[in-house]
Ligand SMILES: [Zn+2]
């Protein structure tokens with residue numbers, strides 16, 4: 001088994017304990033490895049959030065100042081401010097050291113996609129020895145689409161428009177070829193604001209772009225722990241990816257040791273139900289297919 005989407009620090013709004021932000025106590029990474037071993041063993045891909053790293057701030061800038069509703073922009077500004085405190089350099093050092101200790105870990109990063117700054121972001125992270133990069137649309141302009149405190153925007157914009165805006169960015173991310181894997185590709189459904197029927201044309205635009213750029217998509221159990229109660233991507237969406245030949249990684253998006261490999265059986269079942277028989281393993285950004 002494998003889990004290619006893991007974080008080492010809970011978010012600031014999470015009241016369950018984690019290590020102080022930016023600190024990596026002895027045994028912390030080992031605790032994730034032990035959880036995955038108990039669940040069957042395999043590889044762990046860590047993918048810390050770039051936007052939480054101090055080095056990213058000058059590059060990402062004050063992206064919420066784009067004409068978004070002032071309350072929504074304020075929420076985003078506050079969220080970004082309280083979530084900061086990590087160091088990209090410090091994070092990379094920890095994972096590289098864990099590899100040197102012989103742990104089955106991969107160095108990844110969760111890259112936030114903004115069309116305006118993605119080139120500068122890629123330049124910022126270029127010096128590090130990444131095994132894989134995952135890309136996420138967490139923000140539509142200044143709106144945090146996957147935050148409970150900002151769901152009023154679904155009512156303000158209308159659900160259909162909100163989904164169109166989200167998927168336009170997701171398709172742009174997929175077309176950019178900037179990362180290796182699309183993370184939680186339909187996270188816009190997280191709080192249950194969904195169109196009357198699944199927007200197959202929006203899905204197709206993302207898939208077509210992923211095929212042309214050679215990007216993979218993750219199958220993630222994170223949605224099972226959220227109000228939507230469903231894996232990302234939805235069964236229909238995942239089937240469409242499979243039919244188009246887009247490869248997958250498996251993921252939990254866990255933010256604490258006990259979440260490593262969370263609901264792995266359900267993730268594998270979802271992938272098999274969609275017709276997949278293999279998943280990707282990465283080494284220095286080079287993918288290899290292995291049996292599911
Ligand atoms: Zn994410």
Ligand SMILES: [Zn+2]
Nearest residue numbers: 005007110253
């Ligand atoms: Zn994540």
